Amino acid sequence: MVTGIQSRETGTKAVWEGSLEELRGLVTERAMTGETMLLNMGPHHPSTHGVLRLLLELDGEQIVTCLPDIGFLHTGIEKNIEDKTYEKGVPLTDRMDYLSPMSNNMAFCLAVEKLAEVDVPERARIIRVICLELARIASHMVWLGTHALDMGAMSVFLYCFREREHILRIFEMISGQRMMGSYLRPGGVWRDLPPEFYKAVTDFITYFEPKVDDYEALLTRNPIWLDRTQGVGILEPEVALAWGVTGACLRGSGVNWDVRKAMPYSDYDTYDFDVPLGEHGDVYDRFLCRVQEVRQSVRILKQAMKRLPKKGPFRSDNRKFVPPPRRELGQSMEAVIHHFKLWTHGFDAPDEEVYVSLESPRGEIGCYLHGTGGNKPRRVHFKTPSFMHISALPVMSEGYLLADMIAIIGSVDIVLGDCDR
Amino acid sequence: MGVTSKLGNLGIVTTTLETAVNWGRTGAMWPLLFGLACCAIEMMSAQASDYDLSRFGMELNRASPRQSDLIIVAGRVTRKMAPVLRQLYDQMADPKWVISMGDCASCGGVYNNYAIVQGVDEIIPVDVYVAGCPPRPEQLIHGIMTLHEKIKAERIVHWAS
Amino acid sequence: MHIPPPLDATDALKQHFGADVLYSKQFRGETTIAVNPASLAEIMLFLRNTPGLVFNFLSDISAVDYYPHIPSDERPERFGVAYHLYSMLYNRRLRVKVFAAEETPVVPTIIGVFPAAGWLEREIMDMMGVKFEGNPDQRRLLMPDDWDGHPHRRDYPMGKETVQFSFNVEEILKHKPSASK
Numbered sequence: 001m002v003t004g005i006q007s008r009e010t011g012t013k014a015v016w017e018g019s020l021e022e023l024r025g026l027v028t029e030r031a032m033t034g035e036t037m038l039l040n041m042g043p044h045h046p047s048t049h050g051v052l053r054l055l056l057e058l059d060g061e062q063i064v065t066c067l068p069d070i071g072f073l074h075t076g077i078e079k080n081i082e083d084k085t086y087e088k089g090v091p092l093t094d095r096m097d098y099l100s101p102m103s104n105n106m107a108f109c110l111a112v113e114k115l116a117e118v119d120v121p122e123r124a125r126i127i128r129v130i131c132l133e134l135a136r137i138a139s140h141m142v143w144l145g146t147h148a149l150d151m152g153a154m155s156v157f158l159y160c161f162r163e164r165e166h167i168l169r170i171f172e173m174i175s176g177q178r179m180m181g182s183y184l185r186p187g188g189v190w191r192d193l194p195p196e197f198y199k200a201v202t203d204f205i206t207y208f209e210p211k212v213d214d215y216e217a218l219l220t221r222n223p224i225w226l227d228r229t230q231g232v233g234i235l236e237p238e239v240a241l242a243w244g245v246t247g248a249c250l251r252g253s254g255v256n257w258d259v260r261k262a263m264p265y266s267d268y269d270t271y272d273f274d275v276p277l278g279e280h281g282d283v284y285d286r287f288l289c290r291v292q293e294v295r296q297s298v299r300i301l302k303q304a305m306k307r308l309p310k311k312g313p314f315r316s317d318n319r320k321f322v323p324p325p326r327r328e329l330g331q332s333m334e335a336v337i338h339h340f341k342l343w344t345h346g347f348d349a350p351d352e353e354v355y356v357s358l359e360s361p362r363g364e365i366g367c368y369l370h371g372t373g374g375n376k377p378r379r380v381h382f383k384t385p386s387f388m389h390i391s392a393l394p395v396m397s398e399g400y401l402l403a404d405m406i407a408i409i410g411s412v413d414i415v416l417g418d419c420d421r
Numbered sequence: 422m423g424v425t426s427k428l429g430n431l432g433i434v435t436t437t438l439e440t441a442v443n444w445g446r447t448g449a450m451w452p453l454l455f456g457l458a459c460c461a462i463e464m465m466s467a468q469a470s471d472y473d474l475s476r477f478g479m480e481l482n483r484a485s486p487r488q489s490d491l492i493i494v495a496g497r498v499t500r501k502m503a504p505v506l507r508q509l510y511d512q513m514a515d516p517k518w519v520i521s522m523g524d525c526a527s528c529g530g531v532y533n534n535y536a537i538v539q540g541v542d543e544i545i546p547v548d549v550y551v552a553g554c555p556p557r558p559e560q561l562i563h564g565i566m567t568l569h570e571k572i573k574a575e576r577i578v579h580w581a582s
Numbered sequence: 583m584h585i586p587p588p589l590d591a592t593d594a595l596k597q598h599f600g601a602d603v604l605y606s607k608q609f610r611g612e613t614t615i616a617v618n619p620a621s622l623a624e625i626m627l628f629l630r631n632t633p634g635l636v637f638n639f640l641s642d643i644s645a646v647d648y649y650p651h652i653p654s655d656e657r658p659e660r661f662g663v664a665y666h667l668y669s670m671l672y673n674r675r676l677r678v679k680v681f682a683a684e685e686t687p688v689v690p691t692i693i694g695v696f697p698a699a700g701w702l703e704r705e706i707m708d709m710m711g712v713k714f715e716g717n718p719d720q721r722r723l724l725m726p727d728d729w730d731g732h733p734h735r736r737d738y739p740m741g742k743e744t745v746q747f748s749f750n751v752e753e754i755l756k757h758k759p760s761a762s763k
Contacts, residue, residue, distance in 0.1 A: 022721075025718060026718075026719060043502065043505055044455060044505060044509055045484075046454050046482075046484045050456065050457070050458070050461070051457060051502060051505075070723065070724065071499075071501050071722075071723060071724035071725060071726070072499060072501050072502045072505070073457065073458055073496075073497070073499060073502070074499055074501065074536050074724040074725065075458075075497055075499065075532050075534075075536055075537060076532065076534040076535055076536035076537065076733060077532075078734065079534060079535070079733055079734055079738075079740065080531075080532060080534050080740070082736075083740055091531065092531060092532075095458070095459055095497075095531075098458060098459035098462060099462065114610055115610070117610075142462065142465075145469075146465075157469065158469055158470045159470070161465065161466060161469030161470055161471070162469070162470040162471060164466070165466065165470075165471045168466075178463075178555075178557060179459060179462065179463065179555055180459065180554060180555065241638060241639055241670075242696065242697045242698065243697055243698045244639070244640055244641070244696070244698030244702075255670075257670055262670075262673055263673065352609045352610075353609070353612075353614070353646070353664065353677070354609070354610055354612060355612065355641075355642065355664075355666050355675065355677065357641065364641065366641055366642050366666065368642060368644040368664065368666070370646050378646060378647075378648075378736075379644070379645075379646040379647065379734075381642070381644035381645075381646075383641060383642035383644070383666070383702075387701065387702075387705075388698060388701075390701075391698065391700060391701035392698075416458075417458050417459065420724060500726065500729075501725065501726045528746075529743070533740075533742045533743055533745070534740050534741050534742065535733055535738075535739070535740060535741030536725075536733070536741075539743045539758075540758075542760055542761055542762055543758065543759045543760060543761060544761055545761050546761045546762040547762065
């Protein structure tokens, strides 16, 4: 844990050389005179869920201001995608929000599909919903495990990761990779589902459903858990909206807004599910919302599995955007041309801009895509939920104790790769 | 005391100092709790229920570099993070080892651009590289086993240098 | 509760701000309204508070660099900044776009209307080099403080390193820094 305490005499930090003067206007005047303490938390800290650095102004143990410092994981993904054709950009998006790569794939694919007008067959849309909901469960499992671990509940972590492994095995089955599958592609998905997939998902659903009750039994009425989470990190609905907070954090404050309901993509409007809402907007309500969300995901999964035909198209038939299947290459000259064209040049998209958004496990993830008229985008920008949530951390944490900060960071479920991109 | 009273006199085991010390070093190696990006999640998986890294005495992560012997660089190292990583490495007490986990840490991976350090070996010396994006937990365990082999082969003359 | 019928954002803006609205465009069902940056903050306030519009949620601010820039009616300046607004009441989106000149890329901040803009603007300041006048925090957000240049500009190099193969590995290792040596 690198914690550099600001020296009052010299005004230098232990890790970063810099003067107190730089922070004038950002911290209170009391910090400038040395009345309150400036404490550096991170970027290497077990409870910041990655490489987040927080500069905290403390009055005793109470947080006066909090200045998050991000960028320790800035990967240049947006710039890198501008250098690649549309289809080759998909694997890069995986590594943004690494807890649910499928959502990132989906955001980018939806944007490309909207810009270039690629159609997606119905079966592919169902497969996408299954992938997205599995990814949501997997992501919430990591969130619940680490959040509980931060608060001292070790066993939940072990249970959650056990369940997550089942989902990762399914992902490996369909894409060949446990985490970074790049399975969703513009126009559909990468390849057809293997025959074992259907049984694996149905088995998982039956296995997983009672497990959620176990987590609730461990936490929901646990007095220590209640003490640590109730009444902590309260976010009023108006404040949440003003700060651009989305996802379970917004719904924990009682605002009923879910992109899946509001602006349905991939036929989400045809699925029957509820949007769990909180009342108080504290850490505990966010926890309840997410756990209920997991149950709703299982509900969607069940419906999607019922709908999923065993055979059918898994990606668009439009050869201008989607490569032909392997077996056609030996028989059709046209297929060879399309294949060659797509893997060397890619496809062109108009010199226009689109913005799409979808509900990732963390909140609204938006993709702004601006084409050039050629085969590479001019600009890709991802609006990511973690980014907005970290910018809202100061409003959430003001006035609470330093120990509550850990609970708040855990409850907003930040992923630094998602934030810094 | 405890063991002898139960099992009787076990006698004396003779071995070399090197073997004894290297056995001690590998048997309870404490990694630094240091995760950067995607690979950190796989590192957590390796420590969690299914893969159970504690079979090799590796489950105890220390949050402080002063108490750890091994740093697993799990994820991409950015130019902004590089000085922090170097400082963490410098804070670790000797003997210390480094595993570079994943393609990004080993060579920059898919991110050949302005923001990412192209291989963490530009900043700190690496003992074992683990390939994969991200590597499976088995691969990480294999990397750790490889490091154990490497440590067991160390000789007294190397300690001094 | 009585909900007033939704208004057309373009008409409402043209009525109130007249010449400040440069153009309005539809593409794939998305409305883009380009406005004069000088009155951006008032326009945002108007869009948020007028009954019938109520764009009460700022989804995103993204900047785009039209390098190499050839001035046109649709893209009068090199940098475009797109504000993505969303109305929870009417469930619709709107893109407001302003342009910033290449020599002095300055856009007024809208932090007074949407606090969420604070960091989004800082990100653009850092990555695209478009200044947001009035944002209280003018530090870099993502890149280190001493970083040179603005990486997301189209004329900023990618910073690629040559990929190592067996034929060029020795040449590269001569220059590549290494901690193990």
